[in-house]
Each structure stands twice: as structure tokens, then as C-alpha cells.
Amino acid sequence: MGLLPDRSLRDPADRRPAHAAPQAGDEEGGPLTYPGGDPIDQCVHLGREVIGAGLAIGSGGNLSARSPGAHECVVTAAGTWLDRLDRTSFVRVRIADGVAPQGATPSSEVGLHLSVYRARPDVNAVVHLHPQTAVLLDALGVAVRLITTDHAFYLRRVAVTPWHAPGTPGVGEAVAEAVADGTNCVLLPFHGCAVLGETVEMAHRRAANLEEAARLTYQALLLTGGLGPRELPACPPDFLAHRDPGSLI
Template sequence: MQAGLVVGSGGNLSARAPGADECWVTAAGTWLDRLDRGSFVRIRITDGAALDSNAKAAPSSEFALHLATYRARPDVNAVVHLHPQTVLLLDAIGEPIRLVTTDHAFYLRSVVTTPFVPPGRTEVGALAAEACADGTNCVVLSRHGCSVVADSVELAHKRAFYLEEAARLTYRMLLLGRPVEPLPTDWLTPGATA
């Protein structure tokens, strides 16, 4: 919340064990800065069935986003869906996020934007999964939020922070009226570290 990535109970997250056909998704209405064991609902990925008959809460209204992403990306073990303020501002004014630093290029690699679909619809998940099926890890859901994926919760969280940082720097660049030259892509070779 303090980082401006989400307001109130907006946003949700999920995680799974590598290769598992079940994931834990935050429950509807959960505040991400107040998580505990009861904040999650266990769901089977293949059919969306709830796996805990005694679960006290329903999964997030965006659980289809998480399931569709896991189906499209077997390498993904964490999905973070947030509503980062600067990312959404840039989307609203039609400005793409520029990867300004080597960390942005290394951790984000690219940012794809999907067309607007009202929140909670299965189409949100279908579009996000299609956008990340090629290995993209950061998807802006137009006028809604973002979906950031990784093989671990820690890396997904890091990517979400870098996405908002790249958006903030892009916004400042626009205010200054100065374009940012793209980073050379040849420095990012297999095995390179940032």
C-alpha cells in the first residue's frame, strides 16, 4: 500500500508449488497488507474447483486471471495482480512504460498492454494469459491494473515494484519533455546479471 501498488482491498495474489494443479488465491475483499492463513482459498487450476470444503471465503473475483495464467505458463508459480497508480495513469493517457534502467530491462524485459475489459470477467484472464504466453512477465490490464508473474513470489513482487518504478520514471520524463533513448539490448545476454 505504501508503495502505491494497491489501494484498500484492490489487487490479489496467488502462488502454487512448482507443477502443482492447485494454487492458493487471496480471498475476496482481502487487504494485501493484512494477510494471514485465512486470507487464501485453495483452488484446482484445471477446473477452478475450490478444494477446501470448509473455506470461509470465496476466492478473489479475479481468480480466473490466476488460473488462466498458470494454464498458459507452466513455469509460473506466482501471479500478482495490483492496481499501481502510475502504471494506470500512463495507460489512461496512452503512454507506454519505458524501460529506463538496466534493472527494468533485466527483470521486466517487456511490458504488454491488453484492451479494457470490466474487472471480474473471465475475458480479463484470457487476455492476460494470451499476453504472457510468449514469456512476457508484465501485463498492463488497461484501465484496471497489472498482472505480474514469476517462478517465485519474491520475484513477482520485485517485478511489480520495478514496473511501477519504470512507470514513475516514464512519467517524470514526460513532465520534463525529454525522451529516453532505449537501452541497448545486446548487453542482456544469457547468464548476465543485474
């Protein structure tokens, strides 16, 4: 009740198998890189992928997206399981005032998403997940190292906010402050992460690389005997000197 009306996730004229690779000309995401469709379709795909990759469990996280320049976004509804999303699982919310015109209940973390869109007009997707390795390292006081070129390129830097209880206004306020300088990856202590992107695809890439960087950092700690005198490795900083921030690798 009050959620978005259901419709097929695929064009009726598209006879490809459901899991066929996207083709040149598919909407959003560019040729042969990410499934086509509108922001809801892409978030449905993203939800299945992040659960399958272990970046969240069940309903542990929430997603949002908007069309570039739009004054409203779609946010997963309260209590939705990310690997079971469909078009009825999203609520449209006005970014300026947080009103959901259809009267449905968005995720309890909707304030986080709205705060990001207000602070960063360039962002069109916000992914909030509970990646266990990244959260564990932060709880131990260990910074996530950007070890590979992918980590360095997609993440650039990882910010950490002060502690705020989930679902409270302080979460959104802290994340908005952390991302105001262009940061796209933020850890929320004892909670999870907020990852941003110009597209759903880019937010997905960053979320995956964040947890991979955390896992490699954890493995490096095991191999080096913990927090001893040895420095943990990191990607050489000059790697980014001649890279276009808007490109893919």
C-alpha cells in the same frame, strides 16, 4: 469458514525477531534474499510490502502462488486487505477446473490467476495490483519505458491487453494470450497489472520495477515537456545480450 486453518507463520524453534533478515537455509527464495516459508507465508509478506510501497490500496489487488508443478494454487480470498493477510486469508483452488474444495470464496479475479497457470507451467506466482502511475500512463496512451538496467532485466517487455471489465472471463483470457510468449508483465487498461514469476520473490521484483519504470517515464515526460519531438530514454538493448534470464541483478 472454509478457509485454510491458521497456524504460526514462523517455526516455533526460530527465535529470531519477527523482522530479522532471513538466513542461509531458509526455505524458498534463496539465502539472504527473501523471507522463508511456504507460498502462503511469502504472499503474506508480499501483501504488506506492496501496500507499503503504494502499489495497491487496501483490498485493491489479489495474489496467488503454488509450489512448482502443483495442480492447485492458493489465492487471496474475496475482499481481503493485502496488508492484513494471514494464513486464513487464502483459498486453495484447483487449477484445472477452478474448484475450491473447501467451499470458500476466492478473489473475483481468480480466473486471471488460473488462466496464467494453465498457459505458463513455469509460473508459480501471479501478482495482480493497481499501480497508479502505470495505469495512468496507459490511459494516456504512453508506453512505459524501461529506462534503467533493472527495468530492462526484470521486465524485458510490458504487454497491454484490450479493455475488459474487472472480474469477467475476458480479463483472464486476455492475460493468458499476452503471456503465452513468455511475457511476465501485463497492463490491464484502466484497471491494473498482472505480473508473473517463477517465485513469489521474482514476481515482487517485477511488480516493483514496473511501477518504478512508470514513475521514471512520467518524470521524463515532465522534464521533456510532454509528448514533443524528443525521444524518451531507454536502456540500451545490447545490455541484455549477455545476461542469463534466470539470474538476479
